Amino acid sequence: MIVQRTFLFAFLIYVHFSRGFTKDDEICYHPRVNIHSECDFTESRQRLVCFNGFKDEWRARVKDVQVLILCVWPKATFDPQEILRGFTFLRKLIIANSNLTQLSTAFPNEMQFLEKINVIGTKLYLLPNDAFSNLRTLRCLDLRNNALEEINITVFDVPTLKDIYLTGNPLRCTEDVAWILDSSEGSAASKVVDKDKLLCATPHDGRPLVPVVKIIVTLKEECKETVCDCELIYVTPPGELTQRQLIVFISVNCSYRGLTEMPEFLPTDTNILHLSGNKIKDLTPLATNPAYKSLLDLYIDDNLVESIARLEGSDWLDHFRRLNLRGNKLTDLPTYALEDALLHNRNAANLYLGNNSWTCDCHFTPGFQDLLIRHPNIIKDINDIRCAFTSDNDNSNKQIRDLTRTEICILPDEDSWLHPLDILNIILASLIFLVLGKLLYDYWSFKKTGKLPWIVAKIP
Known part of the structure; x- marks a missing residue:
């Protein structure tokens, strides 16, 4: 039993040191039985270690304390103005291994010798913007392994601050963290020692924070050159590729903008483009404009597209993933070219062709019908692919897939009992x-x- 406890204790020490804990930090992770408040003062080191709170009876000796370690803080809030009152000569403060969620006030200005603050291994998620503004000698701020989702840059507006540690926090990768990209001398970002180790929280959970934020900021700037809305959808997780080779999936929404042509410019690495509900006729940019090189999914339903013949033989047709052409003005298409593309394109997953006025004649329909029957897993709205609605045609509005060759190739006036x-x-x-x-x-x-x-x- 003693050997097991010794091993467990050694393992706990190893885990916390591996996370970047110092020897003083590790004190808060010693196994303890007593759940009541207790403090221990080491006079030679002028160090006061308290578990489960801090009692007023120690205030008589606070001026002798230069290192204060608060372990297993019992409350959700911590009021520096009240709790640290009188610690005039304090140089180092550690709050660790607790359920602390927020600092309720800024540190008092009487603490003119405080050089290092470690708030680690807690549930801290809220800091006052002026939390450290009264400290004139603060050099190191360690906020690792907490619950901080976002941090206002003004928190770090302390002239003497040199080193900041932030790993282990579920930081949101949004434009609000763009300050982390400022590498100029003296900036808050330049003081973040573990900047390259920071990871995003949801929705880009586990992705490296700095590259992702850079992508988000760049996307916003490029999106200003369009009339569209832009969104970063997905980033490849770490391990699949190196950070310099992150693959991103960007969605651009230009639906219902009154566009008569496809956009000439798209943000870099645009993979998904929504153009629904516009007045676009021509799909030529898919074959000629380099801006569409990375495009995989195109939603151009409810437009005025009359032909996709210009896409024949194009690289885009050979690598597209989704194409929605519902509700356009299509009457026919190059069946052989589309057939060849679907056979060789391993990405092809969804193709929508319904609600168009398809021609039903002996020249076009048999080949088109064969295409529909051979690719039911890709052509998703096959039940809506029907002959054009005309009052003088028996095939009007019929499902093309179900037509017989007789219905397609024999005209009504030829359909008599004696031909x-x-x-x-x-x-x-x-x-x-x-x-x-x-x-x-x-x-x-x-x-x-x-x-x-x-x-x-x-x-x-």
């Missing part, structure tokens, strides 16, 4: 039966009378 070809077939069949009948009669006559047929007798 000229049918008359010819009847005549030919009658002649065949007549010849066979005469042959049988001649054979019967020869067997009975021994006479050859008349025409055979006349042949020399």
Whole structure:
């Protein structure tokens, strides 16, 4: 049992040192049985260590304290103005291993010798913007392994501050953290020692913070050159690629903007583009504009697109993932080109072609119908792909997939009970039966009378 406890204790020490804890920090992680408030003062080091709170009886000796360590703080809040009153000569403060969630006030200005503050391993998520503004000698601020989701840059507005530690906090990767990109001398970002180790929280959980924030800031600037809304959807998780090779997925929404043409400019690495509800006719930019090189998903439903012929043989058609062409003015398309693209494009997942006025004739429809039947897993709205609605056509608004060749290739006025070809077939069949009948009669006559047929007798 003693060996197991010794091993457990050694393991706890290792874990906390591996997270960046100092020897003083590690004190708060010693296994303790007593849950009541207790303090221990080491006179040679002028160090006061308190567990489960701080009693007023120690205030008589606070001027002798230069290192104050508060472990397992019992309250959710910590009021520096009240609790640290009288610690005039304090040089180092550690608050660790507790359920502390917020500092309720700024540190008092009487603490003119305080050089280092460690608030580590707590649930701290809220700091006053002026929390450290009264400290004139603060050099190191360690806020690792807390619950800080966002930090206002004014918190670090302390002229003497040199080193800041922030790893282990679930920081939100938003534009509000853009200050971390400022590498100029004396900036708050330049003081963050572990900047390259910071990770994002949801929605980019576990991704490196600095590259992601840089992407977000760049995206916002580039989006200003469009009339669209832009959003960073996804970033590849660490481990799949190096930080310098992060792959991002960006969505740009230009729907219902009254556009008559596809945008000439898109933010870098745009993968998803929404153009629904505009008045766009031409899809040529997909094949010619480099801005669409990374585009995978295009939603251009409810527009005025009449043809996709310009995409034939294009690189975009060979790598697209989703294409929504519902509700346009399409009547036909290059079936062979689309068939070839779907066979060779491993990305192709969704294609929507419904609610268009498709031509139903013997020239286009059979090939188009075969395309629909061969790719039901990709063409998602096959039930809405119908013949154009016309009052004088029996195929009007019928599902193209279910049409028979007779319905497609025979015109209504040709669909009578006696077609000229049918008359010819009847005549030919009658002649065949007549010849066979005469042959049988001649054979019967020869067997009975021994006479050859008349025409055979006349042949020399």
